[in-house]
Every structure is written in C-alpha cells, then in structure tokens.
Amino acid sequence: MKGELSVKNLARHFKLRQRGTLFARTKILKAVDGLTFNVAPGEMLGIVGESGSGKSTTARLLLGHIPSTSGEVTFGGEKIGAVPNLAWRRMRRRMQMIYQDPLGALDPRITVARQIEEPLVVHFPELTPDARKARVRAVMGDVGLSFHHGERFPHELSGGQRQRVIIARALVMEPELLVCDEPVSALDVSVQAQVLNVFQDIRERNSFTGVFISHDLKVVRQIADKVAVMYLGRIVEIGRPDEVLHQPLHPYSRALVSAVPRKGRPARERIILSGDPPNPVDVPSGCPFHTRCPEVRPVCRALRPELISDAGRTVACHLINDPSFAGVPVTKGEAA
Ligand code: SF4
Numbered sequence: 001m002k003g004e005l006s007v008k009n010l011a012r013h014f015k016l017r018q019r020g021t022l023f024a025r026t027k028i029l030k031a032v033d034g035l036t037f038n039v040a041p042g043e044m045l046g047i048v049g050e051s052g053s054g055k056s057t058t059a060r061l062l063l064g065h066i067p068s069t070s071g072e073v074t075f076g077g078e079k080i081g082a083v084p085n086l087a088w089r090r091m092r093r094r095m096q097m098i099y100q101d102p103l104g105a106l107d108p109r110i111t112v113a114r115q116i117e118e119p120l121v122v123h124f125p126e127l128t129p130d131a132r133k134a135r136v137r138a139v140m141g142d143v144g145l146s147f148h149h150g151e152r153f154p155h156e157l158s159g160g161q162r163q164r165v166i167i168a169r170a171l172v173m174e175p176e177l178l179v180c181d182e183p184v185s186a187l188d189v190s191v192q193a194q195v196l197n198v199f200q201d202i203r204e205r206n207s208f209t210g211v212f213i214s215h216d217l218k219v220v221r222q223i224a225d226k227v228a229v230m231y232l233g234r235i236v237e238i239g240r241p242d243e244v245l246h247q248p249l250h251p252y253s254r255a256l257v258s259a260v261p262r263k264g265r266p267a268r269e270r271i272i273l274s275g276d277p278p279n280p281v282d283v284p285s286g287c288p289f290h291t292r293c294p295e296v297r298p299v300c301r302a303l304r305p306e307l308i309s310d311a312g313r314t315v316a317c318h319l320i321n322d323p324s325f326a327g328v329p330v331t332k333g334e335a336a
Helices: 055-062 085-092 112-123 129-142 159-171 189-205 217-223 251-258 298-302
Strands: 005-018 025-039 044-048 070-075 095-098 177-181 209-213 226-231 234-239 308-310 313-315
Touching: 005 055, 025 044, 025 055, 025 070, 025 209, 025 234, 044 055, 044 217, 055 177, 055 209, 095 159, 112 129, 112 159, 129 159, 129 189, 159 189, 189 217, 209 217, 226 251, 234 251
Parallel strands: 044 209, 044 226, 095 177, 177 209
Antiparallel strands: 005 025, 005 070, 226 234, 234 313, 308 313
C-alpha cells in the first residue's frame, strides 16, 4: 500500500573477531534479530529501549544505509535496497533521516540555506534556482527559522536552531518516509519541547510515514501513534502509546515505564531490574530477558517467547496467557 512501511524478519548480525588467544575466534553480535512490524501510511512509530537494544541499527536498516543479514523492508510495496541504481536513487529521495547530532551532520563551511538547498540540487535537477530558493524559504518558515538564519554558518546558531536546520533539510525533499534517530536527545528540555512542537505542527500539515527512535519515553508519548519496545535486538512489546506506556504488559516495558520520574509516584513503585544488560554477543538462552526479569519462571530459561497477539495486545512473554499475570497499570492517570 502507498506510504506503508513493512518490515519482515529483519536481522543484522555483525561478525566480531576476538583476538588474544592462540586461535582468533569469531563471535556474532546480533544487533537486530528478527523484527517484524508495519507502520501504516501517515502513522508514526516510536521505538524505545536502552542503549544497545538495536534502535539505531534498525534506523539505518530501514533506509538501506546498511545491508541486512536477512529479512526485508518494503515501503509502498517496493523493496528497500533491492532495486536498480536509478530506481533506488528515485526511492531514496522519498525517504529521509534526521540524526541525533546536528553539528556533526552539517558542513561548518557552508551557510545553512545552501545546505538545505543542496539535496534539491542533487535530487530535483529539474527545479530552477528560483524555485529551489522559494522551497528553501518556505520550509525554513515551517520550522521557525527566518531568512537571516539562512545566511549564517552552523556554529553561529544555537543547538535548537541547528536541529531545526536538520529537520528543514529533510523536509525540503517532501519525504514520504521520515526516520528520526534520537532527534532531540542532545537538546535542553525547554529546547526539546520547542523542537517537538515544530515536529507536531509539521505532522499536521504534511502527511508522511515516520519512525521516531528515542530512549526518552516522555518524548515518544508526545509524538508516536504506536510504540515498540526493543530489548537486545528484538521487539518485546508493541501497541498503542496508552497501552504500552500506561499499562505495559512485558516485564521489561513495565520496568522502563516505572523508571520515568513522575510527580506523585512513590519511589517504591519503581521496578529495579537486577544485573546489567547482557553482553549482546552472549545473549542468554530462552527468553533473553530472563537474567533480569522479576517474573522469571523455569520455562523462560529454556524457550524463547515469540511476539504474539492476544486480546488486542502484542507481547513476547510466556506469561501473556497466564491468568496470574494481568497487566496492572504502572501509572495511574497520566502515562509515563
Ligand atoms: Fe520474564 Fe519469562 Fe516473560 Fe521473559 S518470558 S519476560 S523471563 S516472564
């Protein structure tokens, strides 16, 4: 379907050679290990999880920036990364990414207006210089930047303004798919709120399918229509924000949600996980979360739970059908 992002059994494994012994050994790091999900046209999927859960690798796989080990990603029915060069170039201009580090993504020697215009020169050679400049001015206005900002160099702008430039540079291409990897995590809380407001305004005016990656559940709640929780390269729960962030079922989602500071929530309600996240080159057998799970049962050590849907909820946990394990609201009233 036009504008639909579809991901099936997507995996990306890296081979790591370990030296220091007589014979070098190879270990496999499963950064992403079998993701399956759909994002409907115009929908925004939020992906949350600790660092090392595979969120950023997922972002790069979705746009074909790195090849997958197995599985496939299609956008609007076309397979990403598997079309001839010319068709791929046309497809690339419909898909844009917003990065975490705006300073690193901008050229310090070029004015920001020229940097916003650059992708138009490459991907829309049919546009006249006047038409390009009009499009740049319009998109700068959309993200709250004035004409004068366009004449400046990146270091002359604040962090929030630089992130607006990055958003403008992605939007000037009028993308149908926008993937954002921690786009506001480097900003102060007040600037974060301004940039998120810009984002929401833009979403109301433009229709694009999106994936928004963040470790911050509050940010995701504000922006996403659907939320996926990742742990060690897999999705452990996916659903509507009011379900996943207010009544999480998976024990890992419950711990994440309980860790968000909220006025009026007693400290005793926080779920403290035992131990550190496992080394991703040495993922525990059975359920990968069993070494830290407060609900662990014998079956969890032997069998890996699949992501299954039951009664409208989609969770990878053996206890989803256990009557003793009902989804108890982690928060009362406002979610996360
Ligand atoms: Fe915890 Fe077992 Fe569920 Fe894994 S399958 S999350 S270890 S209860």
